[in-house]
Amino acid sequence: MTSDHSASPARDALAQVMRRTGLAPEAKEEHEVLRRLARALAPGARDVPDDTYRHVLCLVRRRKWVSRLLDRTRRSGRIWITREEMEEAAATVTNPEPDDQTLENALAPVAMARLRGYGATPRAAFESVRADLVDTGRVPSPAQTELLLMAVAVAFGLPEGDPFLDTLLSEERQRQHTATTIEQTGRERREQEEEQLRAWEESLVPFSEVPRLLHCSGREALRWIAENRLPVARKLREAGGREKWEFDPIQLVALRGKLVEWRRDSKGDDTPPSVGHVAPDMGRKVANAVIARVAALDRYAAHFRTARALNRRITLVTGPTNSGKSYTALNALAQAESGLALAPLRLLAHEFREALAARGVEASLATGEERILVPGSRHLAATVEMCPFYNPVDVAIIDEAQMLFDTDRGAAWTAAIMGVPARHLYVLGAPDCIPMVRRIAELCGDPLDEISLERKSPLHAASQSVRLTELSQGDALIAFSRREVLDLRAALMQHGRRVAVVYGALSPEVRRAEAQRFNSGQADILVATDAIGMGLNLSIKRVVFASLRKYDGRETRDLSVQEVKQIGGRAGRFGKHEAGVVAVLSGAGSPTFVRRQLEADAEIPEDLRPFVQPDVDIVKAVASEIGSQSLYGVLSRIRRAVLRKDDPNYRLADMEQAFAIASALEGVETLDLATRWSYAMCPVDDRDNGIRRLVGWAADHAAGRRVPPPGTGRLPAADRAGREELERAEKRHKRLVAWRWLALRFPEFYPDREEAEDTTRQLNDWIESVLRQQSRARRSTQKS
CATH class of the missing domain: 3.40.50.300 (P-loop containing nucleotide triphosphate hydrolases)
Incomplete structure (x- = not known):
């Protein structure tokens, strides 16, 4: 490239500086280099200093350097090093053509400083980094764990021969061994329970066998079923809608001694005659009385004496x-x-x-x-x-x-x-x-x-949609994911608006603090998910939906009448605003839809059977009945035999997470049934590998070891925190919620509650400080 005064000043400057330095941009870099040189040129100038050119090349090439570091760290097993660390390291490199060792030299001090920031001691730092990795699904292998321990030892300047490395390495090997044993033992026990369940189901007999086994008439058997004396082990729906009853022959034989008493108690004989193995339709009262005898889900109200x-x-x-x-x-x-x-x-x-x-x-x-x-x-x-x-x-x-x-x-x-x-x-x-x-x-x-009751202040739908720039003080903008909330927050901040946010991953304390910022006028606009639908007193003038569709965990669908009314009804708080307005953001849907939903009658679900699930007493009763202390076995029996899907009065609640925890805990020794049930009820999020962490805590509990509370991890200055660091802090808070939940139930194994509460407060304060930062959000958005 030669100097030519007919060329642009930037291109002319590039030609001259390339001749002096011998550094040329790659073809795909040239456009960006020229753009940055044009910014750097003084008015009327057609040349830049060599250092300026080198700096421009470094800026353009940093993304490529980060990719190189990402490849090197992952290939070497250093999975704990984050992209932010690599970006921070790349920003310190001043040689436009660094070799791999130069990049590694830049990364080392950044990575070590980050490790020291994860905890006050090497052990605390290691545990915090490991927990963050598990949260994101990157469970370190034994080799990666050893590398991490070595890196922590170097970061904290531990002298050669310090016992830290050997001690924690031994503990980690034991933890890995325990986890493998739990998994193998659990698999074997689940197979045993499933085989027992299959054998039990195969042993069941039809109604036609009951008179022979019980030594009674079919008419008597039907009466005793209706009186809830004779348990139906399982009900099956056959083709044509007929219902097949099945019975446990061992249970029937054991009840023979009750026949004299039952016959003495009977009054008359008006029970319908037997129709073979297919039970007659005996109406809601009888059907409700004969199912789930042991679990008592058929008499759920009676369970509460x-x-x-x-x-x-x-x-x-x-x-x-x-x-x-x-x-x-x-x-x-x-x-x-x-x-x-x-x-x-x-x-x-x-x-x-x-x-x-x-x-x-x-x-x-x-x-x-x-x-x-x-x-x-x-x-x-x-x-x-x-x-x-x-x-x-x-x-x-x-x-x-x-x-x-x-x-x-x-x-x-x-x-x-x-x-x-x-x-x-x-x-x-x-x-x-x-x-x-x-x-x-x-x-x-x-x-x-x-x-x-009627609403105290009027509420109506806006006739026109609302542009983002038209949002005003007192407005609440509603989205349906954390990402959307933060994106909208950043977009509003680019327009100079002060924004408070509320979404489900935030703790109640942070949500309340953000609500207070909005109510007090410190924030102009609230951006929130439907988490505002319950539990917050908010002085909202207008609710604006950023979307009229949401993903509900199964599908993306239109907002229901109740959702529009519940969320939209937050507008126009009585005593603060004369009326409430509900609108939709431009491009997000039709104002007519909002008006139609607000004016619609309440949507009454077709299925009005209340959800039920067992409690610890019911779990113990079923366990005693089937002769098993396996929570997995008990829940398997409840799911398959206690309450059928077409029961006329009740529905079994979604117990998938409790079942998954019970399955994962099956290999943990010595925990009794009630303790396992408590763990199965613990609030964890398996999207963050919460069940794996819970099983680790349960294994320590079973072994008689104290479970230390999770730490805060590394918390950078709030004005320098990005979205990933904010999300990590939110996940750490979830760990603490689960730990504190268990600490109330098992204080001898989770003893450090004050420390956990202090850590919770630190995390809440830091998260709230991050959300208060206005300029940081704009820089993060521009950067991304």
């Missing part, structure tokens, strides 16, 4: 968002001598406790991972899953009853409404919960009063 012993009265209070459903119930609760408030979220349980305090009543608190005991208090605020079933109270509140339809948590609402031992129970929810609550009240035999 304390509640059934009370003369309960239920008041169902329904209405849209902003209709004041909780006001009357909270007043009644505060005036009662004893009471209980059950909420769907830890954050809402805290709000119930604060609402009682504002009415002059001090209440204790019970959530999955924390307890606050107030001496002498006879009131409790708790999450629904923590409902106490054995201590009668005068008044109880159960909020968000529409959660009865939730496949994951609906069973907890069924249990709470059926089992809360309150003389007067207030059930609060959206209008679509009405038929389900009516059905539950009928199954419990409890009288039901109904109160329907």
